[in-house]
Amino acid sequence: MNNEARIVAVLGPTNTGKTHYAIERMLGYRTGVIGLPLRLLAREVYDKIVAARGPSVVALVTGEERIVPPRVQYWVCTVEAMPDGIGADFVGIDEVQLCADPERGHVFTDRLLHMRGAKETIFMGSDTMRGPIRALVPHVEFIGRERMSQLVYTGAKKISRMQPRSAIVGFSVDNVYAIAELLRRQRGGAAVVMGALSPRTRNAQVEMYQSGEVDFLVATDAIGMGLNLDIDHVAFSALSKFDGRRMRPLAPNELAQIAGRAGRGMSDGTFGVTGEAPQLPDEVARAIMDHSFTPIRKLQWRNSALQFGTLDALIASLEEKPQDEWFLRAREADDLGALKTLAGQGEMRARASDGASVKLLWDVCRVPDFRGISHAEHAFLLGEIFGFLHERGRIPEDWFARAVKRIDRTDGDIDTLSKRLAFIRTWTYVAQRRGWLDEEEHWRDATRAVEDRLSDALHGALTQRFVDRRTSVLLRRLKQKEAMVAEVNDKGEVTVEGHVVGRLDGFRFRVDKSEGGQEAKTLQQAAMQALTPHFALRADRFYNAPDTEIDYTEQGGLMWGENAVGKLVAGADPLKPQVQAFVDDEAGADVIEKVTRRLQHFIDRKIATLYEPLLNLSRDEELTGLARGFAFRLVETLGIIPREDVAQDVKALDQDARGALRKHGVRFGQFTIFMPLLLKPAPTRLRLVLWSLSKGLQEFPEAPPPGLVTVPNPEGAVEGAAIMSGYRPAGERAIRIDMLERLADLLRAQDSRKGFEANPDMLSITGMTLEQFAKLMQGLGYRAEQGERAKVKPVDTAGADAAADKPVSVPGAEATPAEAVSETPEDTGAVTGPDAADAPEAAADIGEAMEPAAVAPASDEAGADAPQGEEAPEMEVFFTFTWGGFGGNRGGQREGRQGQRREGGARDGARDANRDGAKREGAPKGRKGGKPPRRDGKPGGKPGGKPQGARRYESKPEKKDKIDPDNPFAAALMGLKDKS
Numbered sequence: 001m002n003n004e005a006r007i008v009a010v011l012g013p014t015n016t017g018k019t020h021y022a023i024e025r026m027l028g029y030r031t032g033v034i035g036l037p038l039r040l041l042a043r044e045v046y047d048k049i050v051a052a053r054g055p056s057v058v059a060l061v062t063g064e065e066r067i068v069p070p071r072v073q074y075w076v077c078t079v080e081a082m083p084d085g086i087g088a089d090f091v092g093i094d095e096v097q098l099c100a101d102p103e104r105g106h107v108f109t110d111r112l113l114h115m116r117g118a119k120e121t122i123f124m125g126s127d128t129m130r131g132p133i134r135a136l137v138p139h140v141e142f143i144g145r146e147r148m149s150q151l152v153y154t155g156a157k158k159i160s161r162m163q164p165r166s167a168i169v170g171f172s173v174d175n176v177y178a179i180a181e182l183l184r185r186q187r188g189g190a191a192v193v194m195g196a197l198s199p200r201t202r203n204a205q206v207e208m209y210q211s212g213e214v215d216f217l218v219a220t221d222a223i224g225m226g227l228n229l230d231i232d233h234v235a236f237s238a239l240s241k242f243d244g245r246r247m248r249p250l251a252p253n254e255l256a257q258i259a260g261r262a263g264r265g266m267s268d269g270t271f272g273v274t275g276e277a278p279q280l281p282d283e284v285a286r287a288i289m290d291h292s293f294t295p296i297r298k299l300q301w302r303n304s305a306l307q308f309g310t311l312d313a314l315i316a317s318l319e320e321k322p323q324d325e326w327f328l329r330a331r332e333a334d335d336l337g338a339l340k341t342l343a344g345q346g347e348m349r350a351r352a353s354d355g356a357s358v359k360l361l362w363d364v365c366r367v368p369d370f371r372g373i374s375h376a377e378h379a380f381l382l383g384e385i386f387g388f389l390h391e392r393g394r395i396p397e398d399w400f401a402r403a404v405k406r407i408d409r410t411d412g413d414i415d416t417l418s419k420r421l422a423f424i425r426t427w428t429y430v431a432q433r434r435g436w437l438d439e440e441e442h443w444r445d446a447t448r449a450v451e452d453r454l455s456d457a458l459h460g461a462l463t464q465r466f467v468d469r470r471t472s473v474l475l476r477r478l479k480q481k482e483a484m485v486a487e488v489n490d491k492g493e494v495t496v497e498g499h500v501v502g503r504l505d506g507f508r509f510r511v512d513k514s515e516g517g518q519e520a521k522t523l524q525q526a527a528m529q530a531l532t533p534h535f536a537l538r539a540d541r542f543y544n545a546p547d548t549e550i551d552y553t554e555q556g557g558l559m560w561g562e563n564a565v566g567k568l569v570a571g572a573d574p575l576k577p578q579v580q581a582f583v584d585d586e587a588g589a590d591v592i593e594k595v596t597r598r599l600q601h602f603i604d605r606k607i608a609t610l611y612e613p614l615l616n617l618s619r620d621e622e623l624t625g626l627a628r629g630f631a632f633r634l635v636e637t638l639g640i641i642p643r644e645d646v647a648q649d650v651k652a653l654d655q656d657a658r659g660a661l662r663k664h665g666v667r668f669g670q671f672t673i674f675m676p677l678l679l680k681p682a683p684t685r686l687r688l689v690l691w692s693l694s695k696g697l698q699e700f701p702e703a704p705p706p707g708l709v710t711v712p713n714p715e716g717a718v719e720g721a722a723i724m725s726g727y728r729p730a731g732e733r734a735i736r737i738d739m740l741e742r743l744a745d746l747l748r749a750q751d752s753r754k755g756f757e758a759n760p761d762m763l764s765i766t767g768m769t770l771e772q773f774a775k776l777m778q779g780l781g782y783r784a785e786q787g788e789r790a791k792v793k794p795v796d797t798a799g800a801d802a803a804a805d806k807p808v809s810v811p812g813a814e815a816t817p818a819e820a821v822s823e824t825p826e827d828t829g830a831v832t833g834p835d836a837a838d839a840p841e842a843a844a845d846i847g848e849a850m851e852p853a854a855v856a857p858a859s860d861e862a863g864a865d866a867p868q869g870e871e872a873p874e875m876e877v878f879f880t881f882t883w884g885g886f887g888g889n890r891g892g893q894r895e896g897r898q899g900q901r902r903e904g905g906a907r908d909g910a911r912d913a914n915r916d917g918a919k920r921e922g923a924p925k926g927r928k929g930g931k932p933p934r935r936d937g938k939p940g941g942k943p944g945g946k947p948q949g950a951r952r953y954e955s956k957p958e959k960k961d962k963i964d965p966d967n968p969f970a971a972a973l974m975g976l977k978d979k980s
Contacts, residue, residue: 175237
């Protein structure tokens with residue numbers, strides 16, 4: 001070392017030009033080396049020197065980059081990568097206060113103690129390093145530099161109110177992303193700068209900010225190390241950070257290092273807090289503004305005089321304690337931790353048996369853990385690399401190529417691309433090491449190309465996620481204070497200055513969700529200026545639109561095509577709901593009134609069309625007395641009333657009153673009083689909406705799919721919803737009320753006291769299996785007893801003559817199944833009266849009922865002549881039904897109420913049902929079918945008469961002279977009979 005070599009410590013706060021001063025001093029010499037704390041800053045300084053001297057004499061050496069031209073004069077490096085022993089005239093070390101950093105401090109301390117230039121050495125950093133430098137570096141010269149601008153604390157400020165050209169600092173990736181996302185929604189977007197980004201990605205993001213494409217920068221504390229940007233304000237979103245081991249508060253000098261990025265040159269800057277960060281204490285804020293901090297008392301140190309004789313000697317030398325009071329032994333770094341892990345493996349220890357192999361293992365352990373997966377995973381990778389280098393002297397190219405190829409993909413989100421960038425940094429670092437690969441230049445270029453592709457993809461992903469270019473353009477136009485041009489296209493899209501800012505949904509303007517804050521209000525005002533005349537034109541078109549373009553939803557909404565234009569609200573009468581139009585206030589009162597009037601016309605006409613029979617019933621002046629009161633009761637319930645709810649009122653009606661009501665289509669069924677025309681899908685759908693409005697429900701029940709005889713009856717269903725849907729709850733399912741009445745016609749012909757079995761007609765009406773039908777009957781109040789019996793074998797009609805001569809033994813022949821008896825209900829005549837429209841459906845149902853009776857059950861392949869006892873008879877399940885009262889129905893019936901009304905009201909209901917059935921089905925006079933049970937539980941009959949016992953019906957061929965050939969229903973029966 002030349003005794004005349006100059007050693008200078010240039011100390012002072014940020015924005016004092018220390019780094020610029022060092023670069024000028026280095027360029028005044030023939031050769032020089034400058035060490036910088038970050039790879040990003042090294043790339044920035046390298047670009048400056050290349051612009052001044054050209055690329056042929058400037059080298060860039062970092063952990064992942066190595067650009068070394070043949071005639072290199074100036075070396076720009078990270079502090080860890082500074083070359084030793086090249087004898088450069090100038091040496092500079094930036095941010096020397098990092099000697100106190102727990103993670104990297106020992107590297108800076110080593111450079112402070114041992115790195116010198118032949119003619120000049122400059123240490124740049126904070127004034128807090130004055131004491132240690134004076135004590136440890138002899139003959140040092142101090143140069144103090146003052147900040148070129150003022151730095152002022154402005155307190156807390158919301159992110160939404162942050163001034164342009166601001167940098168918001170977060171201390172975790174999640175925090176940075178969350179802030180950037182918020183800025184995208186409210187302020188058009190932000191650039192993102194983090195230490196983990198590649199220089200290419202960081203430069204692209206910074207360029208967006210510097211060019212004014214975005215006005216905000218979201219960064220980690222990486223911007224505190226010398227990155228020079230046009231920042232007017234720095235806001236801290238937190239005052240603590242995770243340092244790799246624990247969360248700790250930031251020291252005032254660390255806050256000052258970051259806050260000092262605000263203001264550049266002679267421009268003053270400000271700093272403050274935002275988000276959940278608390279206010280800075282007054283003494284901390286004053287210290288930052290005055291650049292007055294506690295001097296550094298201890299530096300991190302690790303022995304640099306390493307012993308490579310054995311692994312134990314190397315580890316011992318790395319863990320040696322410092323002898324100087326200024327030093328603290330550095331905590332165990334990743335490289336030492338990896339060395340200890342590999343030294344504990346027998347194979348590694350056997351390989352590292354001499355000085356050369358120990359030194360090689362230490363070089364491998366110094367590969368940084370860029371991936372950050374786990375300590376064990378990183379140590380395993382280093383073990384593989386050491387094994388290759390120890391055995392072959394080189395890393396196999398095919399193994400290295402596969403590792404790089406797995407990473408060379410640009411698909412995925414931001415996190416995926418960031419992880420791949422971290423992975424490629426490991427292989428880039430390996431490719432930079434001399435002698436580790438055969439084709440070093442090829443693999444350096446290959447890994448650099450992969451990093452560039454990933455960097456470009458990451459920049460694109462960051463921009464797409466955190467920058468709304470459209471909003472950025474609009475906000476810049478807003479700043480110009482000029483009137484913006486807004487238009488509306490035929491699709492309802494609203495554009496301002498050519499950019500879509502929202503759309504017109506019916507008569508409401510929907511602002512694009514990406515807009516927010518005051519800018520969104522301004523954009524909305526501009527859009528409304530164009531929408532005002534458009535609202536009037538659209539209202540005129542809507543008023544003249546046919547009813548076919550308007551519809552209502554099952555939740556009471558009113559739609560015009562695909563646009564919601566209003567909703568129904570409850571009125572004074574269930575059949576007279578009101579409408580509430582969805583129209584923006586800016587459209588004006590005339591537009592609101594016109595849209596409301598048109599919607600009211602639509603729903604009034606819809607109710608008048610679908611509920612014409614019910615409205616005619618309410619307007620019939622000929623109905624008087626109890627009939628008129630019952631008619632109003634039916635109107636209030638929208639055409640459907642469970643009979644048990646009005647049993648006394650029905651009983652009070654005389655036959656004339658009932659006849660007058662029947663003329664309007666009212667059917668007095670045994671279970672329900674209803675108007676069959678109102679059970680169609682369209683009236684049912686509207687009835688549920690009107691009923692839900694009158695009940696004030698928040699969520700309306702939906703109408704069952706049309707055509708189903710039974711539907712599920714779920715737990716927790718709204719009481720009354722099933723009956724309004726046209727179904728009566730019966731246990732786990734609900735049956736359509738008109739089909740229930742047809743089933744009741746069949747049940748009245750059965751002996752419910754002694755018990756009966758289901759016939760094919762009953763199963764055909766419900767469309768159920770026998771087990772399902774049993775559950776339905778239980779829901780209707782019947783008891784179902786299950787049994788088994790031998791199944792009757794079919795008789796071969798072709799061998800009837802032989803069977804007559806030779807008896808055939810059939811197992812279980814002594815039992816006569818109910819299915820073998822063909823029963824013909826009394827209500828199979830022609831349909832007349834108001835239910836004549838149901839004739840085709842009835843014909844189809846009867847046809848389905850007759851078909852199972854015409855086909856005998858299939859038997860097994862066992863021979864009919866098999867001796868009795870050799871084969872077990874095939875068994876079949878049957879149910880016997882007896883009346884038990886409504887006890888288990890969970891569909892809205894009450895046991896007590898049913899028990900009281902069933903006995904007294906069933907007879908009345910049965911008479912009405914028989915009367916309606918006789919009119920509808922054409923039953924012969926005097927044949928009213930089986931009577932309902934009496935109060936004493938005995939079979940029905942005349943009061944006080946003798947018990948009639950079980951009645952038996954057998955099918956008899958109808959006389960042809962009694963069938964009208966012109967009756968279509970009779971013709972259908974004849975066709976079915978011929979087929980059978």
